[in-house]
Amino acid sequence: MTGFEVLRVFCGPNGSHGNALGVVRDGAAVPGRADRQRVARELGFSETVFVDDPERGEIDIYTPSVRLPFAGHPCVGAAWLLGVDRLVTAAGEVAVRREGGLIRIEARPEWAPGRTLRPYGSAAEVEALEVPPPGEWVYAWAWQDEAAGTVRARAFPGRGDGIDEDEATGAAALLLAAHLGRALTITQGRGSRLLAGPRPGGLVEVGGRVVRDPRPDQPAGGVGSA
Structure with missing residues (x-):
């Protein structure tokens, strides 16, 4: 049985609101893109992250309908959950920094x-x-x-x-x-x-x-x- 966690990303100052993110920590349990797309569709979050290597910060991102090489709220949420200083996405490496209880990532607009x-x-x-x-x-x-x-x-x-x-x-x-x-x-x-x-x-x-x-x-x- 493969479990998932739910985070709320970009919350207000008091921890309210934020965008729900599904995170499947054991990405190896759902190895194929078609299966990952099905899981993301069934979960129904705006994005779902599959963690392929928690130590390296390697993640794979899906909406209910498409795979995304990069997306902001999944990267911020995954960085918070994994505690890493960088993420590896299909688009490239994403630097992470922490400041005052906030998680910040750097990426290229393209x-x-x-x-x-x-x-x-x-x-x-x-x-x-x-x-x-x-x-x-x-x-x-x-x-x-x-x-x-x-x-x-x-x-x-x-x-x-x-x-x-x-x-x-x-x-x-x-x-x-x-x-x-x-x-x-x-x-x-x-x-x-x-x-x-x-x-x-x-x-x-x-x-x-x-x-x-x-x-x-x-x-x-x-x-x-x-």
Whole structure:
């Protein structure tokens, strides 16, 4: 029986909200891509991580419908859980650092999956948006306070796989920080908090707070389970 853990990544300052992440620590128990895709689909999280080597930080990332070479919230969550100073993804090595109870990762913007960054005139406009029909992956954002670098955002994957709105999206935050060329504090979804900003060498950092979800460990997606 293969179990999984659930983390909430990019929580608010008091540990609330955050995007749920499924983590299968024993990746060897689900070795094939087709089986991993099936497990990710059955679990239904926006992303599920399979840990292939916990000491090296080697991970494999899936949405319910596709495999991703890199994604922000899975990397931040996996780094917190494994306690490593780097991760190895299909896109490349991801540096990790810890500061004040936060986990931060560095990655290249070109690793991030395609996102449409759609600006709005006010935070109220972003908050009033309805979920669009399936189509392009949209990251809707507006300045809350441009001088302070605070942003209100919502994310609509548009994949038609049951994830209508993503609570906290590290890759999109990374792309927005790269696009604007400055440090940002982003409030996304119901109240998740993401920090992002440029780093030397063309890298961008994204980070936040991670907590373990209190729900008990469960068998993963029917792998060896009833």
